[in-house]
Every structure is written in C-alpha cells, then in structure tokens.
Amino acid sequence: MDFEFTDDQKLFQKSVRTFAEKEIEPIARDCDERREFPLEIVRKLGDLGYLGAKFPVEYGGTESGLVSGVIMAEEMSQASPGIFLGIYVNVYLGLSAIHAFGSEAQKQKYLRAGIAGEQISAWGFAEPDAGSDPGGMKTTAIRDGDDYVINGSKILITNGDLADFLVVTTVTTPGAGMGGLSLIVVDKDSPGFSARRLDTMGMRAAHTAELSFQDCRVPADHLLGEENTGFKKALRTLTEGRVIASAFALGLGRAAFGRSLEFAKQRMAFGQPVGSFQGLQWMFADMATRLEAARLLTYQAAWRAEQGLPYITESSMAKLFASEAATEIAKTSVLIHGGAGFVMEHDIQRFYRDCMVLEIGEGTSHIQRNTIAHQLGL
Numbered sequence: 001m002d003f004e005f006t007d008d009q010k011l012f013q014k015s016v017r018t019f020a021e022k023e024i025e026p027i028a029r030d031c032d033e034r035r036e037f038p039l040e041i042v043r044k045l046g047d048l049g050y051l052g053a054k055f056p057v058e059y060g061g062t063e064s065g066l067v068s069g070v071i072m073a074e075e076m077s078q079a080s081p082g083i084f085l086g087i088y089v090n091v092y093l094g095l096s097a098i099h100a101f102g103s104e105a106q107k108q109k110y111l112r113a114g115i116a117g118e119q120i121s122a123w124g125f126a127e128p129d130a131g132s133d134p135g136g137m138k139t140t141a142i143r144d145g146d147d148y149v150i151n152g153s154k155i156l157i158t159n160g161d162l163a164d165f166l167v168v169t170t171v172t173t174p175g176a177g178m179g180g181l182s183l184i185v186v187d188k189d190s191p192g193f194s195a196r197r198l199d200t201m202g203m204r205a206a207h208t209a210e211l212s213f214q215d216c217r218v219p220a221d222h223l224l225g226e227e228n229t230g231f232k233k234a235l236r237t238l239t240e241g242r243v244i245a246s247a248f249a250l251g252l253g254r255a256a257f258g259r260s261l262e263f264a265k266q267r268m269a270f271g272q273p274v275g276s277f278q279g280l281q282w283m284f285a286d287m288a289t290r291l292e293a294a295r296l297l298t299y300q301a302a303w304r305a306e307q308g309l310p311y312i313t314e315s316s317m318a319k320l321f322a323s324e325a326a327t328e329i330a331k332t333s334v335l336i337h338g339g340a341g342f343v344m345e346h347d348i349q350r351f352y353r354d355c356m357v358l359e360i361g362e363g364t365s366h367i368q369r370n371t372i373a374h375q376l377g378l
C-alpha cells in the first residue's frame with residue numbers, strides 16, 4: 001500500500017499551488033463581490049496545460065490521470081471555490097463528456113479548444129422540474145431532416161450564459177423514460193438558444209444561468225454517441241465528476257480550516273490566544289480529522305477510477321463525506337472567528353456562503369445516500 005504521491009504528482013501539486021496562490025487567491029474576494037468570472041484564468045490554465053490533465057496528448061492534454069485532476073481541484077478550490085466552480089464544470093463535466101463519447105470531429109473541434117482554454121463549456125442537465133429525478137426531464141430534441149429541434153429549459157447551469165458550447169441532456173424519444181435521453185452539443189449562437197444569469201447566495205464568481213431553447217436548431221451530428229443512450233453517459237460523467245467535486249469540497253474545507261487556525265493562534269481573550277481553550281482545540285481536532293478522512297476517501301476513489309476498478313460507491317461516499325465535512329468546517333470556522341466571521345471584509349463568510357452548493361450540485365447528499373444504499377443492494 002502506498003499513500004504517497006509520485007514525484008510527478010508532487011511536482012504538479014507544487015506548480016498548481018503556486019499558480020493558485022499567485023493568480024487566483026488575490027482576485028478571489030473581488031470576483032465574488034463583483035460577481036465576475038475571470039475568463040483570463042481559464043486562458044492561462046490552458047496555456048500551462050492544466051486543463052488537459054486527464055485528456056489524451058493528441059487533443060493537447062497531458063494524460064496524467066484523475067488523481068492529477070483531484071490535486072488541481074483541491075488546490076484551486078482552496079484559492080477560490082467560486083472561480084473553481086466554473087473551471088470544474090467546464091473540464092470535468094462538459095469537456096469530459098465530449099472526450100468520453102464524442103466523435104473524432106467533435107473532439108477536434110470542442111475538446112481541443114477547451115483544453116487550450118480558448119473556449120469554455122457548460123453541462124446542461126438540471127431542469128425546473130427535474131433535478132434529482134431525470135425521469136421528469138421535459139426538454140425535447142426532435143429530429144427534423146439534418147437537424148435536431150430543441151424545445152424546453154434548463155436551470156441552475158454553471159457557465160450557462162458564458163459557455164461557447166453546452167452539453168445538454170435532452171429527451172429524444174418522449175415516453176421512453178431514461179431510455180429516451182440523449183446528449184447533444186449546443187453552440188451558444190444556435191438560433192433559438194438564450195441564457196439568463198441567476199443571482200446566487202454563494203459561488204458568486206461563477207455564473208449560474210437558466211437556459212431557454214425555443215425551436216433551437218442544432219445539426220444532427222452534434223449528438224454525442226448513439227441516440228437514446230444519454231442517461232448512461234450522463235451517469236458515467238457524473239460519477240467521475242463527483243470525485244472532483246469531493247476534492248473541491250476538500251479544498252474549501254482546508255481553506256476555512258487554515259484561516260481559522262491562524263486566527264485562533266493570534267486572537268487574544270482572557271489574556272491568552274483563543275486557540276489555547278480546550279473547547280476550540282477539540283473543534284480543530286475534529287475538523288482536522290474530518291479533512292483527513294475526506295482526503296483519503298477522495299484520493300481512494302480517484303485511484304480506483306484510474307485503475308479501472310468499480311468506484312460508483314466510493315465516488316458517492318467521497319462526495320457525501322467531503323461536502324458535509326466542508327459545510328461543518330465552514331460553519332465552525334465562522335463561530336471560531338466570533339463577530340469577525342460575520343463581517344464581509346473577512347474571507348470566512350465567503351466559504352460559509354459557498355459551501356452548501358457542494359451538498360446540492362452533482363446530486364444532493366440525499367441522492368448520494370440513495371446511491372450508496374442502492375449499491376448495498378437495498
């Protein structure tokens with residue numbers, strides 16, 4: 001058994017951490033306050049080759065595996081969860097689906113531009129009446145000559161109003177349930193497509209949008225893989241995405257924990273640093289233990305995926321545990337900061353506003369528990 005990174009992974013972690021500290025952390029608060037997603041960061045990440053960590057060399061990637069993706073997620077979300085949300089959905093949902101299921105022409109067109117950081121993608125799955133339950137999906141894509149005509153709407157889509165192209169789950173055979181869903185790539189300038197940005201409590205640097213399709217025409221060769229096989233493809237994409245979401249939560253938890261530890265060593269009360277009180281020390285011990293458990297679950301799930309081993313249960317366990325740990329740590333961190341935790345000019349409130357989405361997106365904590373129970377044969 002080996003719990004150590006390889007030399008290459010250590011080097012990758014060091015360079016991503018340096019980039020995150022120098023380029024992302026200094027703009028994190030400003031991007032949150034101004035609700036601005038820094039597209040130039042995506043371009044820089046593309047230039048450095050970081051967006052292609054899991055993709056083949058022939059499309060501009062580095063093929064360094066899912067563990068490298070986890071390393072990147074942990075480091076970048078620690079610097080800014082809001083900025084990382086846009087990067088995560090772009091790479092690990094949108095581009096990932098195109099890589100796994102796209103034709104050679106689709107990969108040359110979309111994956112290459114995405115890995116280079118020249119274009120950005122979105123993942124359009126959730127609908128106003130279908131978030132946890134894809135059986136309720138109503139957005140149809142009906143074949144008409146050489147096109148699909150899409151009608152319907154999607155909700156809460158990260159990068160929805162920014163993306164150059166979107167991987168959208170649609171109903172291609174109405175009445176066939178999950179067996180009638182297909183994934184289709186929609187270009188942002190497709191006739192009949194529009195997006196409206198939504199205001200959110202947290203992750204305010206990321207763009208979250210409602211999508212509308214009104215007789216939106218898309219060439220038939222934008223279908224990803226076979227018609228009516230979209231449900232399995234979406235599940236496969238989401239299973240891998242959950243491993244990265246776990247690392248995302250781990251990074252957020254680490255960021256809140258680090259700020260709190262620093263604060264507790266400096267803030268004085270009753271003539272001593274507040275960190276010398278046993279009540280707070282036990283909070284830190286619990287938080288550090290949760291982070292370590294989240295880290296082990298997350299890296300184990302990524303390692304299993306890389307080895308080609310089954311990892312549906314491990315991916316859900318990691319996402320469930322790491323996101324709940326992040327929420328708990330962000331909340332405890334506000335309390336440790338006392339009144340300062342409630343003031344907008346300190347970062348800690350931002351982690352508290354950001355953390356909840358990790359328990360909602362990519363399947364809520366309830367849905368992760370359902371998946372784990374289902375895998376147990378219940």
Ligand SMILES: Cc1cc2nc3c(=O)[nH]c(=O)nc-3n(C[C@H](O)[C@H](O)[C@H](O)COP(=O)(O)OP(=O)(O)OC[C@H]3O[C@@H](n4cnc5c(N)ncnc54)[C@H](O)[C@@H]3O)c2cc1C
Pocket residue numbers: 089123124125126127128129130131132133155156157158159200203208357360361362363364365366367370
């Ligand atoms: C900031 C943000 C960004 C997002 N980005 C994206 C994105 O890029 N792409 C995308 O497709 N989606 C995105 N989402 C949507 C997200 O995936 C959904 O919100 C999520 O899956 C939950 O769906 P819902 O909101 O419809 O809640 P519902 O499904 O309506 O659930 C409501 C409540 O019921 C519970 N529940 C539902 N079914 C069950 C069940 N069977 N057992 C137990 N409890 C159940 C849920 O856990 C929840 O507590 C994003 C959401 C947010 C907040």
